[in-house]
Amino acid sequence: xxxxxxxxxxxxxxxxxxxxxxxxxxxxxxxxxxxxxxxxxxxxxxxxxxxxxxxxxxxxxxxxxxxxxxxxxxxxxxxxxxxxxxxxxxxxxxxxxxxxxxxxxxxxxxxxxxxxxxxxxxxxxxxxxxxxxxxxxxxxxxxxxxxxxxxxxxxxxxxxxxxxxxxxxxxxxxxxxxxxxxxxxxxxxxxxxxxxxxxxxxxxxxxxxxxxxxxxxxxxxxxxxxxxxxxxxxxxxxxxxxxxxxxxxxxxxxxxxxxxxxxxxxxxxxxxxxxxxxxxx
Amino acid sequence: xxxxxxxxxxxxxxxxxxxxxxxxxxxxxxxxxxxxxxxxxxxxxxxxxxxxxxxxxxxxxxxxxxxxxxxxxxxxxxxxxxxxxxxxxxxxxxxxxxxxxxxxxxxxxxxxxxxxxxxxxxxxxxxxxxxxxxxxxxxxxxxxxxxxxxxxxxxxxxxxxxxxxxxxxxxxxxxxxxxxxxxxxxxxxxxxxxxxxxxxxxxxxxxxxxxxxxxxxxxxxxxxxxxxxxxxxxxxxxxxxxxxxxxxxxxxxxxxxxxxxxxxxxxxxxxxxx
Numbered sequence: 333x334x335x336x337x338x339x340x341x342x343x344x345x346x347x348x349x350x351x352x353x354x355x356x357x358x359x360x361x362x363x364x365x366x367x368x369x370x371x372x373x374x375x376x377x378x379x380x381x382x383x384x385x386x387x388x389x390x391x392x393x394x395x396x397x398x399x400x401x402x403x404x405x406x407x408x409x410x411x412x413x414x415x416x417x418x419x420x421x422x423x424x425x426x427x428x429x430x431x432x433x434x435x436x437x438x439x440x441x442x443x444x445x446x447x448x449x450x451x452x453x454x455x456x457x458x459x460x461x462x463x464x465x466x467x468x469x470x471x472x473x474x475x476x477x478x479x480x481x482x483x484x485x486x487x488x489x490x491x492x493x494x495x496x497x498x499x500x501x502x503x504x505x506x507x508x509x510x511x512x513x514x515x516x517x518x519x520x521x522x523x524x525x526x527x528x529x530x531x532x533x534x535x536x537x538x539x540x541x542x543x544x545x546x547x548x549x550x551x552x553x554x555x556x557x558x559x560x561x562x563x564x565x566x567x568x569x570x571x572x573x574x575x576x577x578x579x580x581x582x583x584x585x586x587x588x589x590x591x592x593x594x595x596x597x598x599x600x601x602x603x604x605x606x607x608x609x610x611x612x613x
Numbered sequence: 614x615x616x617x618x619x620x621x622x623x624x625x626x627x628x629x630x631x632x633x634x635x636x637x638x639x640x641x642x643x644x645x646x647x648x649x650x651x652x653x654x655x656x657x658x659x660x661x662x663x664x665x666x667x668x669x670x671x672x673x674x675x676x677x678x679x680x681x682x683x684x685x686x687x688x689x690x691x692x693x694x695x696x697x698x699x700x701x702x703x704x705x706x707x708x709x710x711x712x713x714x715x716x717x718x719x720x721x722x723x724x725x726x727x728x729x730x731x732x733x734x735x736x737x738x739x740x741x742x743x744x745x746x747x748x749x750x751x752x753x754x755x756x757x758x759x760x761x762x763x764x765x766x767x768x769x770x771x772x773x774x775x776x777x778x779x780x781x782x783x784x785x786x787x788x789x790x791x792x793x794x795x796x797x798x799x800x801x802x803x804x805x806x807x808x809x810x811x812x813x814x815x816x817x818x819x820x821x822x823x824x825x826x827x828x829x830x831x832x833x834x835x836x837x838x839x840x841x842x843x844x845x846x847x848x849x850x851x852x853x854x855x856x857x858x859x860x861x862x863x864x865x866x867x868x869x870x871x872x873x874x875x876x877x878x879x880x881x882x883x884x885x886x887x
Contacts, residue, residue: 432693500730503688504793508743508800509720518746523733 369594376591379584385592389554389570392579398589400556404471404565405596407557408550409540411475416482417532421521423483424490424528429516440491446484454480455545463549471557471564474550478542482535489531493524530607537600541593543568567593639664639804639834640685645699647680647689654680656858658699662804662851667826667835669845669866672855673881678838679727681855682806685836686722687715703804720747723797727809729789731781731796736773739781739792740764743800759799767795768825787818794825805829807837811844823848842882846870854878 336344383397390396423443427436458477463469497520505515521528546552551563552573567589574586640662647655655677662668670678683689684701687708701708708718720743731739740760743749750756760777764770769791773784781792790810797805807826811819826835826848839845845852845866852869854861854877862875873879880886 498730499691500726500728501732503691503724503726504730504732504796505742506691507686507688507719507724507726508746508796509716510742510746511716514746518742519732 372587372591372594375584375587377588379581379588380591384585384588388556389565392581396585398565398567398570398585398592400553401565401567401570401589402592404550404553404557405540405567405593407471407560407564408474408478408546408566409536411471411560412478412482412539413532413536415476416479416535417486419479420483420486420532420535421490421528423487424494425516425521427487427491428494429512429520443484443487446480447488450544451481451542452544452547455548458545459548469549469551469563471550471560471562474546474564474566475560477545477549478539481539481542481545482532485535485538486528486532489534490524490528493527493531494520496527497523526607530604533600533604533607537597537604540597540600541568543572547572567596636663636666638662639703640836641702642685643700643702645681645684645697645701647677647684647698648696649692650694654858655684658860660853660860660863662834662836664834665830665832666850667830667837667848668851668853669849670836670838670853670855671840671842671845671881672861673886674840676855677858678855679808682808682836682838685804685806686719686724688724690715720800721802722804722806723800723802724806725790725794725797725808725810727812729786729793729813731784731789731792733780733782735778736781736784736792737777740795740799743796747800749800763795763799764792766798766829767791768821768828769795785818787814787821790814790818790822791825794822798829802833804834804836807835809838809840812840819844842870854881856881 383395385397385402386399387395387397388400389398423439427440427443431439454477458473458480462473462476466473501519501523502515505519506512510518546566546569550566550569552569553563553565555565557564571586571589571593574582574589577583638661640660642658642660645655645658646653658681670682672678680689684697685703685708689695689697697709703718703722707713732742734742737760740763741756744756744759750759761770761774764773769788772788773792781789784792790813794805794810810826811822814822823844826837829835830850837845837849849866851863852866853863854869854873854875856877862869862873862878864873868874869878870882873882
């Protein structure tokens with residue numbers, strides 16, 4: 333074996349230092365995540381029990397739970413998906429398949445801008461446009477606010493995923509006499525389906541943690557929802573309300589609700605992982 | 614459709630003068646120019662493709678043979694900033710006329726691509742795709758029968774009949790290409806365009822495709838682009854030689870490979886360039 337020159341040796345030591353630096357940063361980032369998770373679990377598990385998961389909020393000292401908030405969050409997510417995912421996918425399809433020229437670059441720029449809008453601005457906007465018109469807070473308004481946040485995310489991932497569908501598949505369909513819309517629906521979208529589903533799940537995970545846009549729209553409620561045209565509870569707003577209260581019992585409940593929310597988001601992310609893994613298998 | 618109608622009477626008035634044999638002209642191209650943006654890819658191409666024959670396009674890479682093939686079913690329409698001048702008539706109809714229906718054209722003129730491109734669906738659904746979108750069949754049993762027939766015509770039936778419901782992506786490369794041929798045959802086109810259909814296949818799969826082409830000629834007019842001159846010699850009746858966007862020579866394959874009229878053709882065939 334050849335003798336190492338001094339430049340070889342210094343190159344190797346620089347490489348070793350850089351490798352350990354990046355490893356250190358990675359451990360720091362991942363470590364912080366674990367610390368957060370562990371802390372929430374530690375603080376949250378105390379107030380967590382079955383009753384807490386199904387009961388509605390009660391006055392201080394009487395226990396109570398977050399059942400209505402879990403159902404409310406679920407309904408809000410469902411509403412936002414029903415509105416946001418079809419519009420987002422349609423928008424992504426348009427961007428990648430149909431439009432051309434300045435219009436598409438304009439729309440793409442607007443969508444990117446929309447992604448960057450702080451969620452509280454979306455909340456205030458929906459408050460002004462829907463809540464004030466209807467004269468009351470409602471689950472509908474909350475769902476629409478969340479949908480507005482989802483649309484740009486879903487649109488952009490859909491566009492990117494559709495771009496990955498090989499041109500040869502499109503030509504294959506066109507060569508069989510398929511009109512463009514049939515080609516898009518029958519061949520391109522199914523080929524991109526798992527990627528689009530991943531984008532949709534990420535958008536759901538993103539909005540399930542939103543609080544600000546719900547404060548002025550869904551508002552919150554102490555009861556199980558009876559219809560979607562009235563204020564509705566959600567985990568995030570419940571956490572916010574309990575966390576800013578002066579009572580230790582509510583603080584403990586806020587931690588427990590946080591744990592539930594984290595578990596929810598984590599499971600969505602695990603599902604996303606599962607979907608993306610299937611795509612490459 | 615009744616392809617036999619064109620056999621009945623010589624209704625192709627103008628075409629008749631230069632027709633070499635007894636067969637009718639299926640495709641007639643007159644002074645075709647094609648541009649990608651400002652670059653001219655095809656220069657003044659005029660050619661006649663007779664019915665129920667195999668015509669091979671040969672020539673070095675980038676000579677325009679694939680581009681030309683794709684003008685015959687307007688596949689180049691998909692590419693932005695392309696432009697066509699001149700006329701292409703199939704059965705006497707100008708396919709670039711303002712009112713011409715691209716969808717109808719592509720039903721009549723099927724295409725098989727260089728890289729096999731099965732849809733990520735089942736084998737059955739791949740073959741049934743064209744039948745379904747064109748609403749060709751009226752019942753499930755009819756659909757089944759047409760799919761079976763197409764797979765048999767493409768010499769694939771015995772290999773896949775027990776797994777029609779499994780994914781087309783699980784087939785081998787040669788099988789995938791024959792599946793794409795079956796898919797094109799299912800809607801019973803009159804012309805089949807093949808863009809180097811065997812270039813990505815091993816010799817055994819290639820010979821299967823070649824046998825298939827010879828067999829299909831009984832029913833279809835076939836235009837095939839190939840890099841492989843032996844292949845052109847084996848499967849085609851007529852050969853056209855392209856160079857730098859120009860059509861240099863069209864001749865019977867036999868004559869083309871033994872005594873071509875043009876010096877350039879001879880140079881290419883004998884391997885002096887390309």
